[in-house]
Amino acid sequence: MQEIMQFVSRHPILSIAWVGLLAAVIVTTLKGLTSKVKVITRSQVTHLINKEDAVVVDLRQRDDFRKGHITNAVNLLPTEIKSGSFGELDKHKSRPVIVVDASGMNAQESAALLTKAGFERVMVLKEGIAGWSGENLPLVRGK
Template sequence: MQEIMPFVSRHPILSLAWIALLVAVIVMTFKSRFSKVKEIARGEAIRLINKEEAVVVDTRSRDDFRRGHLANAINLTASEIKNGSLGELEKHKAQPIIVVCANGTASREPAENLSKAGFEKVTMLKD
């Protein structure tokens, strides 16, 4: 504990980097805890699709979507969702929505935008 202050004074940039990293982790943790959009695993997604008629929104590019996608998935890019160009998805506002992407990390922003657009139960596939 006594070595912390001398370390900080000798390595201010490294110390600031560690503080910034700690703040980023705390902010991301709070953001995910209090978000209306929840992450779900594959098993929960299958249950939502089979039991609650969830709609899958695939946010990958048109080419990737054409190469292969989940059955009955709707392809909307993140920019289309952000602009409010929801097309056939508009009629599914009361149904659960599962947002998927190529790698499991790019679906948070489109999912948040759908939640703001009035969709009641928006989730995102984490894998």
């Protein structure tokens, strides 16, 4: 304990940074555990699409969507979700909804908004389309 106190007194900036990082990790972990939106793997996505008729919502820009997307995916921009205009997705509130973006980093907010809008089962694809195509899983071009 004495050594820790000496380290803290000699390196206050490093100590504050360490405490801040620890707090960020704890908060992020707790948010993930208590969130209604779960992050799922590519194998779970294929299972949900094939067995439970899940709907995939792709959040990428239209040009990126046309370059390659998961089969039967619906292209909605995050701004459309924020404004509450879900289009054809609105009739699928009881089906599983999988939210996909380019890397899996920005889909949580849109997924949380879908949950608040009454969608029952909303999930996010881990690593997004980058992970999907990295595993050589099929992408559809056009549309």
